[in-house]
């Protein structure tokens with residue numbers, strides 16, 4: 001019997017035949033140094049395909065740094081991150097990953113329409129100049145409908161409100177139908193109605209086996225989707241478990257971390 005190619009295996013249910021399905025995310029002994037300071041220290045984390053994980057913690061605890069390192073935007077000072085079994089520096093299948101950054105970067109001073117920004121989620125750097133296929137256009141339309149922005153597709157992103165821009169970024173992350181969604185405070189500054197729209201879009205993806213990592217201070221309507229919470233404190237994981245009372249997890253520290261000499265607050 002031949003083993004399936006791990007890179008084509010999707011979702012935990014594809015483990016039939018005994019072949020080991022790679023974890024969606026594996027973080028081993030990860031430390032990250034920013035500006036000469038260890039912002040993450042000794043992080044160990046494994047996320048199975050299909051899991052929906054909330055990353056919680058106080059301001060400055062390292063949440064954004066963790067997810068930015070997971071998607072390859074920051075290098076590890078020590079340790080390793082693997083995506084679907086491949087070390088991030090060698091990972092090339094970025095269409096399998098959807099990422100919504102914490103702050104608006106879509107406009108970035110570049111005049112781009114809503115549809116253009118969402119389309120950019122379909123294109124790897126090497127394929128920028130290829131015309132979009134009919135399937136690609138349909139995916140962009142579907143994604144814009146999911147976040148209720150279809151009627152703004154020709155508008156300049158820079159002219160949208162902050163919450164509307166955030167919806168465009170969410171549509172951009174969803175458009176390639178990624179297997180792993182990494183969302184850094186996706187609904188910060190987004191009104192409740194839009195949060196509901198967003199939660200519906202994520203719920204639909206989760207039902208199809210998409211893995212989700214979401215940084216949030218206020219999960220809102222997403223709360224019911226979470227099946228595991230991780231709490232960071234000063235660059236370390238201090239809680240990893242069921243998301244009971246998730247609104248207060250940021251204050252749960254079952255394994256208190258002693259302040260260490262040399263830790264700069």
Ligand SMILES: Nc1ncnc2c1ncn2[C@@H]1O[C@H](COP(=O)(O)OP(=O)(O)OP(=O)(O)O)[C@@H](O)[C@H]1O
Nearest residue numbers: 034035037039057058059060061062063064065066
């Ligand atoms: N470029 C940088 N250079 C140096 N230190 C940085 C840099 N970016 C972030 N930090 C520091 O790293 C720590 C973790 O920051 P990070 O943005 O990961 O926290 P966070 O948990 O996402 O916070 P928040 O909830 O406020 O978004 C903070 O103390 C921050 O000051």
